Amino acid sequence: xxxxTQPPSMDCAEGRAANLPCNHSTISGNEYVYWYRQIHSxxxxxxxxxxxxxxxxxxxxxxxxxxxxxxxxxLPHATLRDTAVYYCIVLYNxxxxxxxxxxxxxxxx
Amino acid sequence: AAGxxxxxxxxxxxxxxTATLKCYPIPRHDTVYWYQQGPGQxxxxxxxxxxxxxxxxxxxxxxxxxxxxxxxxxxxxxxxLELGDSALYFCASTARGEETQYFGPGTRLxxx
Numbered sequence: 001x002x003x004x005t006q007p008p009s010m011d012c013a014e015g016r017a018a019n020l021p022c023n024h025s026t027i028s029g030n031e032y033v034y035w036y037r038q039i040h041s042x043x044x045x046x047x048x049x050x051x052x053x054x055x056x057x058x059x060x061x062x063x064x065x066x067x068x069x070x071x072x073x074x075l076p077h078a079t080l081r082d083t084a085v086y087y088c089i090v091l092y093n094x095x096x097x098x099x100x101x102x103x104x105x106x107x108x109x
Numbered sequence: 110a111a112g113x114x115x116x117x118x119x120x121x122x123x124x125x126x127t128a129t130l131k132c133y134p135i136p137r138h139d140t141v142y143w144y145q146q147g148p149g150q151x152x153x154x155x156x157x158x159x160x161x162x163x164x165x166x167x168x169x170x171x172x173x174x175x176x177x178x179x180x181x182x183x184x185x186x187x188x189x190l191e192l193g194d195s196a197l198y199f200c201a202s203t204a205r206g207e208e209t210q211y212f213g214p215g216t217r218l219x220x221x
Contacts, residue, residue: 032208043113043199043212044152087151091208096142096154096165 004088009104012082018075020103022088025069032091033064035073037084038102044087047073078107111135113202113213121219122190130185130216134202140164141183142210143175146197158183159205190220 005023012018032051036044048055048062055062061074075082085102114133122128134141140159144152154167158177177183197217201210
C-alpha cells in the first residue's frame with residue numbers, strides 16, 4: 001500500500017493561497033491521489049483527485065509531480081471555513097482508503 | 110444533492126451492551142464502506158460491501174459484524190461493547206466503477 005507523508009500542521013492567512021504538500025514516493029502507476037478534508041469531526045469531505053495530470057475544480061487545484069512521488073493541494077483563496085484537517089490518500093485497489101495523519105490547516109484572519 | 114445518511118447520530122451504551130448503526134448510501138450507490146475514528150485518531154477502515162457481499166475487511170473486531178441489504182443500506186452490529194469502542198463511525202458510499210467515496214456525517218458512539 002502506498003503511504004503518504006504530510007506536515008502535521010500549517011498556517012495560512014485568510015485570502016491567501018494555501019499550498020498543502022504530500023509525499024507518496026511508493027505510489028504505483030495505477031493509484032490515484034485523493035484529497036479529503038475533515039472539519040471538526042464531521043464526515044470527511046471529498047475535495048479533488050488525480051492520476052497523472054494536474055486537476056482543478058471549484059474547490060481546489062491538485063498539482064502532481066511528473067514522477068508522481070508528490071503532490072500539492074492548492075486552495076486559491078483560503079477562508080476561515082477552510083480550517084480543517086486535510087488528508088492526502090493514495091487509493092489502493094479501488095477500494096479502501098488508508099488515512100494518514102493529515103495536515104491541520106489553520107486559516108487565520 | 111442527496112447525501113449519505115447515518116443513524117443514529119449519537120448513541121450512548123453501557124459496557125457489554127450491543128449497538129446497531131445504520132447507513133443509507135447515496136441513491137444508485139451500491140458500495141458501502143465503514144470507518145472508525147477514535148478520539149484524536151484518523152479514520153480507520155473497518156469493512157466494505159459491494160452488491161450485498163463483503164468486498165474487503167480491515168481492522169474490524171470479531172465482536173463486530175456488518176451486512177448490506179437488498180436496498181443497499183448497511184448495518185454495523187457491535188456486541189459486547191468495550192470502552193475502547195467509543196468513537197465516531199463513518200459510512201461512505203460509491204457507485205460501481207467509481208472510486209470517489211462520499212462520507213456520511215457519522216455516528217458518535219459513547220460506551221460508558
